[in-house]
Amino acid sequence: MKQNLFILAGAAIGLSACVSAQAGDQEMSEEAALELAKYEATGETRTCLSTTQIRSIDPIDDYTFLVRGTGRDVYLNKVSGKCSGASRSGNRLQYRISSNQLCRNEIITVVDNTLNMTVGSCGLGSFEELQEIPEDDAAE
Template identity: 30%
Template sequence: MTRASAWLIAVLALAAGAAHGANEGRARGEAELAKRLAGYQAGKPRDCVLLSELHGTQIIDGTAILYRGNGDTLYLNRPSGAAILRRDIVMVDYPHGSQLCRMDIVELYDSGTRMPRGSISLGSFVPYVKVKPGQGTRTP
């Protein structure tokens, strides 16, 4: 085997391992998201949400952002580039006006070093409303 082919095999093996790790990370994120949204019912996606409706965020590693809304409402956002989302990242958004909207850019920074980690583009905001026992379904 030549040195070049050994190098190529090593690079391909590393790439396959990274892809496998990313798939496992997404699977863990989806499982965490399903657990977090248990007992909630999805509503119609929205392009924008008023900032006054949002009261905090939770990053689901490699998957999504959950925004806490008014009352029992959560807003799920699956941004493009979600694979780089981690709990130890600080999100900085620059809303235009009084709303956070689909396609707004959010910059990501390492919480320890404050170094830039990239940016993501927000997706649609899907409202999830908690369904109380015996209440049936609600439309957010």
């Protein structure tokens, strides 16, 4: 009986990992899943971030961005649709805003640096606050 409980718990954990490894309706890349394994969700979300608080927007695949803030702030942003070419080396992200905030539904444009040409675009999702897992805990 005890062994069956462990098997069921393991299956539930596996199913939970599969669900959390999806961005919207899209399967998350292995690279994105490995990067996100360094963090845990806090349950806090924001619709906007002040641009003065944003240090970088790092695409970890074409559906998932890590937004790094000043200090230790890190946010997960699952974009709507696919942001083609966002994670490709040699491309950059750009956006235009009318205020000092970057918000959900703002359009991010992907530009090929070599050709200086737009290769994709997408709308931002909500900013989900993440907390870095201490390396000691991640090893367990």
